[in-house]
Amino acid sequence: MDRNQLDLIAKIVTYLYHDEKKHYEETASEERKTHIYRDIKAIDQWLSSQYKRLEREDAKKRKSK
Numbered sequence: 001m002d003r004n005q006l007d008l009i010a011k012i013v014t015y016l017y018h019d020e021k022k023h024y025e026e027t028a029s030e031e032r033k034t035h036i037y038r039d040i041k042a043i044d045q046w047l048s049s050q051y052k053r054l055e056r057e058d059a060k061k062r063k064s065k
Contacts, residue, residue, distance in 0.1 A: 006050050013044050 017040055024037035032038070 001050065003054055006047060006054070009043065010047050013040055013047065016040050017044065 016036075020035075020037040020040055024032060024035045027035055
């Protein structure tokens with residue numbers, strides 16, 4: 001996946017994150033396990049790892065020049 005594709009997913013996550021987090025915090029604890037906020041948070045963490053991977057790859061490319 002390239003940076004453009006990651007950026008598109010990041011826009012969606014950013015758009016949803018805070019509203020869903022607020023709704024999640026207001027949700028009864030027994031309903032939280034299936035709340036979409038958990039999925040959005042997981043995608044956000046995955047995005048962070050993908051951006052770090054791209055940064056490492058870019059650094060390698062710069063060193064090899």
